[in-house]
Amino acid sequence: MNSKVLKTLEFDKIKELLKEYAASALGLAKVTALTPSVDYDEILALHEETDEAMTILRLKGHAPLGGIFDIRPHVKRAQIGGMLSPAELVQVASTIRASRKLTRFVEELKEEEVEIPLLQEKMESVMPLPHLEQEIRQVVDENGSILDSASDSLRNIRTQLRANEGRIREKLERMIRSSNAQKMLSDAIITIRNDRYVIPVKQEYRGHYGGIIHDQSSSGQTLFIEPEAIVQLNNQLRELKLKEQTEIEKILLAMTEKVHEFSSELFYIVSVLTDVDFMFTKAKFGRSIKGTKPIVNQDKRVRLNKARHPLLPMDDAVANDIELGDDFSAIVITGPNTGGKTVTLKTLGLTTLMAQAGLPIPALDGSEVGVFKTVYADIGDEQSIEQSLSTFSSHMVNIVGILDKVDFDSLVLFDELGAGTDPQEGAALAISILDEVHATGARVVATTHYPELKAYGYNREGVVNASVEFDVETLSPTYRLLIGVPGRSNAFEISERLGLSQRVITRAKSHIGTDSKEVENMIASLEDNRRQGERELEEAHELLRQAEKMHKDMQKQMMEYYEKKDSLYEKAQKKASEVVDKAKAEAEEVIRDLRRMQKESSSGIKEHQLIQAKKHLEEAAPNLPQSSKPKKQSTERTLQPGDEVKVLSFDQKGHLVEKVSNKEWQVQMGIMKMKVKESDLEFIQSQQKVETKPLSTVKGKDFHVNLxxxxxxxxxxxxxxxxxxxxxxxxxxxxxxxxxxxxxxxxxxxxxxxxxxxxxxxxxxxxxxxxxxxxxxxxxxxxx
CATH class of the missing domain: 3.30.1370.110 (Ribosomal Protein S8; Chain: A, domain 1)
Known part of the structure; x- marks a missing residue:
């Protein structure tokens, strides 16, 4: 992509916003080098990565990307035999730890069955190197200081160092606490000069302590003297520090060699972490602008749903639908100044560049963008004093360069095409330039003030007029793009609302030609029709929302009804079971009494005993209430195709399609057709009555089933x-x-x-x- 176009469309500002979300210098460097791609497969891959990262942010809110450093210079120095500093080793260990944390994070997402194949593949290929990290941690602490545990020799040297320093401090403290110290010392403190312990002595008492003078105050009244009594101890301390430094260098060289051993693995870790940081940088930016993943096509087709300019505040930016490359490949936008024409151009151009860079775009889901090999833009006032070029001349220089290079794979954006010169000549030039670009098959969007170009969209195939809306009532633009409607000047309406005399306005209208009046009237009619269509569409949407809400409420009520019905049925079954059990118990008791009487009476059971037992049995029978359900209609009626019937085995309604045999019918139940025996069918009503029922009954929509x-x-x-x-x-x-x-x-x-x-x-x-x-x-x- 042309660097000038990237600057004109403010892609560099998008990159500055991106940098705020980079977690490391690695991600920052990749953002700095970011340019839109022209390779379709690469763009798809970039968007898949970004979308995967946005999914993780949506589910988890973050990703563990802290502690990542660009350790490539450190590893390269280790490869050529240099020695790494403690701080550089800390960065190496921190980067290894960051890769391990990220790997564990991805494994947890995998256990939760979150689909992240790209990130999973990246992290599974990384060697964690826990042993190298652990060895570095045993040598260097988080602040970059070498630990005593780094080696036995270092521990012994530092033990001697601390003991020696203790003896030196003990001797010096006795000196500064002596009776003469207050008189001879400027201050009762121990300090260090040239890595040796000294005390501040007044000039006139310099000979009292002997030893070596290492420094003096700015006034010369205080000398920092190393007393003779501790010179030897300071010498020993210096020797121990040299030994300590030698041992530390030995330890650092050993650790550097181990870093060298794993240099290829470390380079690969840095490469993967760079990609991952960049993935989440794009995703965080996308979340900040409420961006979405676009559908990318190779047909140079653009369809943006409610697109906003990403550099404008979200609350202030007006969202517009922009279409290009399907029914038409060129748009001519007319309308007043400060109406939003230039912002619309930049929104289209910048959104295209963002999409081709793999970034989420500030538009609703389902938006499409085409892949363009080149994007050209002539936008803004490019007057050049140094080159002695007027505004018109500078624009023409740009346009000449565009016409030399434009082809089928180009997106061309012209702002105020032909402006800055005589209106008649400018309009003619604008029409000729548009014809030239349109003939190449490029996608082109141009803004203009010239009324002559309003007819351009009607006279050219594949070209459409558009305008930015202006509210005459408030005398302010709404910044809404209206594709298919050319812009009106609104000069007379604005002047009238601002108080210009009606007499002056009427006289001005008389100077306008008949053709111009007809065009203005046509545009006004188009705008009225559009507003009416939008109102009717909104009313239809509102009715649809109400109908959907009513359907959900009815479905919920039906579910409650069936649940209550099942509950009552279960209670009735339980109660009936209890009644039957009671009746059985009483019947068994009667039978036991009869058997007992038969055994006790040798002459048999008397008639009155039988009558009494029969009465007890009748009383034991359960007294169930009579069902209020209407009696089943006779099925002796000859069934006919189209009759509404009930399939008894399914307890479902349907209608007869045709008779397939003497005893079987084909029955339509909702969306299902099946063969059913005639004995399994119950007639409900004839075909004529079925036809008077709502269509939804035939189609099976009366089954209130939850989703x-x-x-x-x-x-x-x-x-x-x-x-x-x-x-x-x-x-x-x-x-x-x-x-x-x-x-x-x-x-x-x-x-x-x-x-x-x-x-x-x-x-x-x-x-x-x-x-x-x-x-x-x-x-x-x-x-x-």
Missing amino acids: ELDLRGERYENALARVDKYIDDALLAGYPRVSIIHGKGTGALRQGVQEYLKNHRAVKKARFGDASEGGTGVTVIEFK
Whole structure:
């Protein structure tokens, strides 16, 4: 891409925003080098990476990217035999630790069954190097200081150092606490000069302590003297420090050699962490602008849904729908100054560059962008004093350069095409330039003030007019793009609202030609029709929302009704069972009495005893209330095709399609057709009555079935029985897709449901839900 175009469309400002989200210098360097790609497959891959990172941010809110450093210079120096400093070793260990944390984070996401194949592949290829990190941590602390535990020799040397320093301090403290110290010393303190312990002595007492003078105060009144009594101790301390430094260098060289051993692995870790940091940098930026992943095509087609300029505050930016490259390949935007024409151009151009750089775009889901080999833009006032060029001349220089290079794979943006010269000549030039670019097959969007170009879109195939809306009531632009409607000047309306005399306005209108008046009237009519269409569309959307809400409420009420019905049925069954059990007990008691009387009476049971026993049996019979259900209609009527019937075995309604044999009919139940024996059918009403019923009854939409079946807490056998019935109900209701909630738990119920669905004849596909749908706790079914 041309660097001038990137600057004109402010892609560099997008990169500055991106840099704020980089977690390390590695990500920062990659943002700095970012340019839009022109390779279709590469752009797709970039967007897949960004989308995967945005998924992780949506689920987890963050990714562990702290502690990453650019250790490539350190590793290179280790390869050529240099010695790494403690701080550089700390950065190496920190980067290794960051890679381990990120690997563990990815493994946790994998356990949660989050689909992140790209990041997973990257981190699985990284060697964690925990031993190298551990060895560095044993030698250097977080602040870059060498630990005593780095070696036995270093521990012994530092033990002697501390003992020696203790003796020196002890002697000096006796000196500064002596009776003469207050008189001879400037201050009762111990300090260090040239790595040797000294005390501040007044000038006139310099000979009292003897020893070596290492420094003096700015006034010369105080000398920093190393007393003779501790010169030897300071010498010993100096020797020990030299030994310490030699041992530290030895330790650092050994650690540097170990870094050298794993140099290839470390370079690869840095490469992967760079990519991962860049992935999440793009994702964080996308989240900040509420960006989405665009659909990328090779047809040079652009369809942006509610696109905003990414550099404008989200609350202030007006979102516009922009289409190009499908029904038309050129747009001519007309309208007043400060109406938003230039912002629209930049929104289109910048969004295209962002998409080709793999960045989320500030538009709604479903937006499409084409891949352009080159983007050209002539935008803004480029007057050059140094080159003695006017605004018109500088624009023409740009346009000449564009015309020399433009081709089918180009997106061309012209701002105020032909401006800065005589209006008639400028309009003619603008039309000629547009014809030239349009003839190459390039996608072109141009803004202009010239009224002559309003007719351009009507006279050219593949060209459409557009305008930015202006509210005459408030005398301010709305910044809304209206594709298909050319702009109006609104000069007379604005002047009238600002108080210009009607007499002056009428006289001005008389100077306007008939053709211009007709064009203005046509534009006004188009705007009125558009507003009316938008109002009607909004009303239709509102009615649809209300209907959907009503449908959900009715579905909920029907579910409550069926649940209550089942509950009452269970209670009735329980009560009936209790009545029958009681009756059985009383009957058994009567029988026992009869047997007892038969044994006791040798002459047999008397008639009055039998009558009394029969009365007891009658009293024991359960007294159930009579059902209020109407009697079943006679099925002796000859059935006819089209009759509404009830399939008794399914307890479902349907209508007869045709008779397939003497005893079988083909019955339509919702979306299902099946053969049913005539004995299993109950006539409801004839064809004529069925035709008066709503169409939804014939289509099976009267089955109020929820879109989800919750099996949590169910036993295995009951759950499968409910799944079987639920699938039948969902098929009859005409649902293309339903969900079964079985939870995660031990996995037994989940596995059972999956196995059952694999063999079901009506199931086309069964899959676990996405992360937003419930993950492995939910199975989504698609029917054939």
